Amino acid sequence: MADQQYDAIVVGSGISGGWAAKELTEKGLKVLMLERGRNIEHIKDYVNANKESWDYPHRGGRTQKMIEDYPVLKRDYPLNETNLDYWAVDKESPYVETKRFDWFRGYHVGGRSLMWGRQSYRWSDLDFEANGKEGVGVDWPVRYKEIAPWYDYVEKFAGISGNRDGLDVLPDGQFLPAMDLTCVEKDVAARLKDAYKGTRHLIIGRTANITVPHGGRPGCQFRNKCWLGCPFGGYFSTQSSTLPAAMATGNLTLRPFSIVTKVLYDKDKKRATGVEVLDAETNKTIEYKAKIIFLNASTLNSTWILMNSATDVWEGGLGSSSDALGKNLMDHHLGIGAGGIVEGYEDKYQFGRRANGFYIPRYRNVGDDKRDYLRGFGYQGSGMRQNWRHEVAEFSIGGEFKDAMTEPGIWSVGMGGFGEMLPDPTNKVTLDKNVKDKWGLNVLNIDCELKDNEKKMRKDIIADAQEMLEKAGVKYVQAREGDGTPGRGIHEMGTARMGRDPKTSVLNGNNQVWDAPNVFVTDGAFMASASCVNPSLTYMAFTARAAEFAVSELKKGNL
Amino acid sequence: MMNRREALSRVAIIMGGTVLGAEAFLSGCKTATTGVNFTAETISLLDEVAETILPATKTPGAKEAKVGEFMKVMVNDCYETKDQKIFMEGIEKLDAASKKMNNKTFMESDATQRHNLLVALDKEAKDYQKAAKPEDPKHYFSMMKELTLTGYFTSEVGATKALRYVAVPGKFDGSAPYVKGEKAWATS
Numbered sequence: 001m002a003d004q005q006y007d008a009i010v011v012g013s014g015i016s017g018g019w020a021a022k023e024l025t026e027k028g029l030k031v032l033m034l035e036r037g038r039n040i041e042h043i044k045d046y047v048n049a050n051k052e053s054w055d056y057p058h059r060g061g062r063t064q065k066m067i068e069d070y071p072v073l074k075r076d077y078p079l080n081e082t083n084l085d086y087w088a089v090d091k092e093s094p095y096v097e098t099k100r101f102d103w104f105r106g107y108h109v110g111g112r113s114l115m116w117g118r119q120s121y122r123w124s125d126l127d128f129e130a131n132g133k134e135g136v137g138v139d140w141p142v143r144y145k146e147i148a149p150w151y152d153y154v155e156k157f158a159g160i161s162g163n164r165d166g167l168d169v170l171p172d173g174q175f176l177p178a179m180d181l182t183c184v185e186k187d188v189a190a191r192l193k194d195a196y197k198g199t200r201h202l203i204i205g206r207t208a209n210i211t212v213p214h215g216g217r218p219g220c221q222f223r224n225k226c227w228l229g230c231p232f233g234g235y236f237s238t239q240s241s242t243l244p245a246a247m248a249t250g251n252l253t254l255r256p257f258s259i260v261t262k263v264l265y266d267k268d269k270k271r272a273t274g275v276e277v278l279d280a281e282t283n284k285t286i287e288y289k290a291k292i293i294f295l296n297a298s299t300l301n302s303t304w305i306l307m308n309s310a311t312d313v314w315e316g317g318l319g320s321s322s323d324a325l326g327k328n329l330m331d332h333h334l335g336i337g338a339g340g341i342v343e344g345y346e347d348k349y350q351f352g353r354r355a356n357g358f359y360i361p362r363y364r365n366v367g368d369d370k371r372d373y374l375r376g377f378g379y380q381g382s383g384m385r386q387n388w389r390h391e392v393a394e395f396s397i398g399g400e401f402k403d404a405m406t407e408p409g410i411w412s413v414g415m416g417g418f419g420e421m422l423p424d425p426t427n428k429v430t431l432d433k434n435v436k437d438k439w440g441l442n443v444l445n446i447d448c449e450l451k452d453n454e455k456k457m458r459k460d461i462i463a464d465a466q467e468m469l470e471k472a473g474v475k476y477v478q479a480r481e482g483d484g485t486p487g488r489g490i491h492e493m494g495t496a497r498m499g500r501d502p503k504t505s506v507l508n509g510n511n512q513v514w515d516a517p518n519v520f521v522t523d524g525a526f527m528a529s530a531s532c533v534n535p536s537l538t539y540m541a542f543t544a545r546a547a548e549f550a551v552s553e554l555k556k557g558n559l
Numbered sequence: 560m561m562n563r564r565e566a567l568s569r570v571a572i573i574m575g576g577t578v579l580g581a582e583a584f585l586s587g588c589k590t591a592t593t594g595v596n597f598t599a600e601t602i603s604l605l606d607e608v609a610e611t612i613l614p615a616t617k618t619p620g621a622k623e624a625k626v627g628e629f630m631k632v633m634v635n636d637c638y639e640t641k642d643q644k645i646f647m648e649g650i651e652k653l654d655a656a657s658k659k660m661n662n663k664t665f666m667e668s669d670a671t672q673r674h675n676l677l678v679a680l681d682k683e684a685k686d687y688q689k690a691a692k693p694e695d696p697k698h699y700f701s702m703m704k705e706l707t708l709t710g711y712f713t714s715e716v717g718a719t720k721a722l723r724y725v726a727v728p729g730k731f732d733g734s735a736p737y738v739k740g741e742k743a744w745a746t747s
Binding site: 050052053054057058059060061062063064065179180181182183185186221222223224346347348349350351352353354384385386387388396397398399401402403405406407408409 | 611612613614616617618620629632633636637638639674677678681682685704708709710712713714715718721722724725726727728729730731732733734735736737738739740741742743744745746747
């Protein structure tokens with residue numbers, strides 16, 4: 001059927017899928033974007049975006065019914081009353097945990113671009129060179145110099161606010177005006193600079209919230225309600241940014257409720273010919289054909305699709321000839337840090353709700369610093385003046401108690417580490433042979449844990465946080481301990497890594513599957529290591545780069 | 560001056576923007592519940608308990624924010640069965656304590672008697688929590704007080720009249736001037 005033939009198919013509509021659709025359609029390709037879940041239209045479908053705390057029966061909290069229905073999501077903050085519809089229903093989306101892995105998913109148009117944390121940092125060569133230098137995993141086939149122009153390109157479109165801080169470990173980008181640090185954060189920043197002789201920096205977070213009108217979007221209003229969907233287009237999401245751009249070309253067809261079950265593969269031509277779709281509403285199977293396939297179904301789901309594809313040629317699926325498919329699953333390990341209170345500044349108070357914090361870039365194993373583990377971590381935190389949630393001791397109940405609670409409390413500062421997790425082939429996903437979902441599809445089995453390198457690093461994350469806050473004059477500093485269960489970072493990476501050798505990697509340096517050069521994987525699955533910075537900006541840059549390469553190869557007749 | 564230990568226990572350690580406030584939602588709930596019968600009298604009683612904790616001053620009190628009704632919703636929907644039991648038995652214990660102290664039920668007591676009773680119960684609850692292990696059940700009055708504070712300060716009345724709330728701030732200033740006596744923001 002003619003209407004089932006496209007130039008390109010993009011599987012998934014989250015951050016990287018949105019970018020793939022935008023780039024490919026703008027280059028003139030007719031593109032079909034497939035999304036397994038429902039549609040969510042920009043603004044119109046952000047049903048809670050203008051609600052206030054009192055509009056929610058449980059004021060945003062969680063009920064016992066929610067806890068029962070969401071056995072995975074309940075493990076951390078995402079289970080809440082305000083944006084429950086944006087999270088995949090756990091009971092309908094099973095997976096097997098050989099070891100505990102908290103997998104928080106968004107199955108709808110826009111994916112997790114609607115709920116993401118928006119922190120946007122560039123990698124540096126400290127990250128790209130680490131695997132090769134240390135003999136860990138495989139060497140990245142890409143260096144900063146090659147990806148830097150693509151960071152420029154995606155930052156200019158997405159709109160990243162930040163300060164040009166001039167740090168080698170965290171290259172500056174094309175920034176919109178930075179948000180403000182609070183007076184207390186500025187104080188801590190200055191003291192840290194003195195205490196560590198300019199080797200540790202507290203900077204304002206670089207975030208995909210636009211601080212000035214940008215790309216037709218009015219911009220951030222400092223409501224701090226991002227994850228409900230923003231009616232002001234205050235942050236980058238598929239809906240606010242890439243989807244309207246792709247739609248404007250007239251070249252995009254978006255098809256929700258389309259679960260891609262496999263890539264169709266022609267073993268004679270060694271090319272993919274299309275994808276097989278299970279319609280989630282009708283249960284019917286449909287085939288769509290295209291010259292190029294972009295897999296952007298989210299890290300683990302793109303790998304799942306590969307594992308289900310071309311199994312007549314390779315038992316382990318498309319990309320499994322290397323034995324790397326499904327292996328080297330990574331996340332950022334977090335949940336630990338320190339906090340305390342800052343005395344003074346009683347004549348100051350924050351105005352507005354800043355959906356951003358401060359950032360302390362990596363300093364461990366940088367330059368002359370050498371630790372008993374590899375790589376490093378950064379911290380994210382904030383220093384704000386507290387409100388009624390503080391306790392007032394002199395009054396237990398009554399009018400004076402109440403009136404005291406209506407005034408601002410002390411300033412507190414807290415921060416948590418985001419640590420790099422090394423690629424390790426024993427951290428892996430496989431297709432579980434026994435458990436199926438409601439569609440009758442075999443689900444993933446996740447077998448992943450923190451190893452010694454991460455565990456050693458975590459000791460530093462806590463100890464350094466305490467030491468830095470104490471040196472910065474923060475009082476009553478307390479450590480925050482935690483187990484760092486993988487998955488909680490919601491930064492799944494790896495399992496279809498890129499590399500220089502088809503024997504040890506699934507993708508080449510252009511995100512092409514070695515065994516099917518017209519299949520590109522540009523979500524987190526391609527990552528050969530994790531860095532310690534939030535990954536989405538890097539997915540954007542690699543996706544835009546791969547899309548240009550794909551179209552140029554198509555024109556040359558190489559695909 | 561506030562109690563620093565208490566303040567510290569509430570220091571939010573923020574692990575990136577989206578995790579802000581997460582702790583409040585992470586109470587260890589396990590089993591679904593069937594619901595508890597709150598009569599109109601029970602809700603009136605809880606309204607008066609809440610009003611005694613947060614009375615009308617120059618700003619409205621907890622009763623105006625319908626905190627009794629809020630407690631019913633929260634206990635029914637969000638509490639585990641064992642905590643529901645503690646809460647419901649707590650209502651009886653509260654009346655028993657009232658009779659012992661004031662020779663009257665809570666509802667029959669005047670404002671001063673109610674205040675004195677809840678000051679005593681607040682002390683009892685604090686002493687209990689101090690000695691309790693993490694796995695021990697909560698004191699019923701701690702539940703009532705916590706629900707009162709949450710219910711009031713997240714209500715429209717509490718957030719906009721007792722506290723300040725700007726729906727669309729439009730900007731962020733991290734060092735805005737503050738004059739003692741100005742109200743706190745409802746959310747930050």
